[in-house]
Amino acid sequence: MTNNDQLIINKVLKGNTNAFSELINTYKDLVFSLAIKMTKNREEAEEISQDTFVKAYKNLSKFKGDSKFSTWLYRITYHTCLDALKKNKKHTNSFELNEITLNLIQTTDNALQTLERKERTKIMDKCLLQLPEEERSILWLFYYKELSLKEIIEVTSLSEANIKVKLHRGRKKLLTIVKDTFEPETIAHYGRK
Numbered sequence: 001m002t003n004n005d006q007l008i009i010n011k012v013l014k015g016n017t018n019a020f021s022e023l024i025n026t027y028k029d030l031v032f033s034l035a036i037k038m039t040k041n042r043e044e045a046e047e048i049s050q051d052t053f054v055k056a057y058k059n060l061s062k063f064k065g066d067s068k069f070s071t072w073l074y075r076i077t078y079h080t081c082l083d084a085l086k087k088n089k090k091h092t093n094s095f096e097l098n099e100i101t102l103n104l105i106q107t108t109d110n111a112l113q114t115l116e117r118k119e120r121t122k123i124m125d126k127c128l129l130q131l132p133e134e135e136r137s138i139l140w141l142f143y144y145k146e147l148s149l150k151e152i153i154e155v156t157s158l159s160e161a162n163i164k165v166k167l168h169r170g171r172k173k174l175l176t177i178v179k180d181t182f183e184p185e186t187i188a189h190y191g192r193k
Contacts, residue, residue, distance in 0.1 A: 038081040135170035
């Protein structure tokens, strides 16, 4: 957490409610990006963003400064998204993967390079959708947002062992899904076994 964040938080806690808008301006993109990635719905992501900041404001006195403010806010956003997804029972979420994330799936990298970038992203989105919500979210936080294990633990309230297991299982499942999605001869052409 930056000293500036702590100064703003102290102002808000001392009654200067207008100071909270500085935190909103600083972190609105971070909150919205997580919400849109998890819900894949702009209106819902905007609503979740608002709910997140309302919850953060109401619980600001509970923020102890043990972690970065952004991590604490991520945790609120993550749980607000999960609540919204459970409430809606819509399983249409997907993640857009960037080039860095695609490269992490090394065993299918050569096959993916033969496709256009947009086509790869579309295929990976479909593959990622087949993962359970929690594994999909943890993979996204770890690879796309590049959060550390400690930060993911703070965001999700899961144990380190549980996060590691979900990352491992998520990667294995995603690899299997990707392999099943491609024509076997395409993978064989690139020497994959």
